Amino acid sequence: MPDELQVKDSRMRLIKGDITDIETESFVYYAREDLSLGSGYGNAIAMRGGPTIQQELKELGPKEVTEAVITSAGNMKVNKIIHAVGPKFQEQDLPEKMRKTIINVLKLADEQGIKQISFPAMGAGFYGVPLDESAEITISTIKDYLQNGSKIQDVIICLLDTREYVPFQKKLNSIQQS
Numbered sequence: 001m002p003d004e005l006q007v008k009d010s011r012m013r014l015i016k017g018d019i020t021d022i023e024t025e026s027f028v029y030y031a032r033e034d035l036s037l038g039s040g041y042g043n044a045i046a047m048r049g050g051p052t053i054q055q056e057l058k059e060l061g062p063k064e065v066t067e068a069v070i071t072s073a074g075n076m077k078v079n080k081i082i083h084a085v086g087p088k089f090q091e092q093d094l095p096e097k098m099r100k101t102i103i104n105v106l107k108l109a110d111e112q113g114i115k116q117i118s119f120p121a122m123g124a125g126f127y128g129v130p131l132d133e134s135a136e137i138t139i140s141t142i143k144d145y146l147q148n149g150s151k152i153q154d155v156i157i158c159l160l161d162t163r164e165y166v167p168f169q170k171k172l173n174s175i176q177q178s
Helices: 041-049 052-060 094-111 131-147 162-177
Strands: 004-007 010-016 026-030 068-072 080-084 116-119 154-159
Touching: 004 131, 004 162, 010 131, 010 162, 026 041, 041 052, 052 068, 052 080, 068 094, 080 094, 094 116, 094 131, 131 154, 131 162, 154 162
Parallel strands: 010 154, 026 080, 026 116, 116 154
Antiparallel strands: 004 010, 068 080
């Protein structure tokens, strides 16, 4: 499969799908500071996972931008959800804050012994981060983190559709050719 990259003992790969409905050990939700499950994927998590997830979040929040927390996944297919409070488009120091958010997610996954984690197009969609910028920061940050050694074996970047997939595919291919 061309849309994957081996980094040390880990693999990073791209897939198309609904992150709340794929077979994976854990996934990342780009959360609000108050950790309430809003619209879009937040609503899907609340509906598919049941009320226990929001109850756990009430005890963990609110959080600052770049922080991440982990909850169970209720009735969902996954075991854990990592709720990452990332920056919004045009926020000051967006690239650095997004990198720090992604690193905090990966550190939390490593600390929890998670072997497989799925990321969305970080910050794209509701939070307005352009897809090219999301792809650049997400892929390079994950690659750099895995390069330094991690217990995470499989990092999936789950993209909803072709519009999201193409910029990530371009970034991954540019790394493979360098």
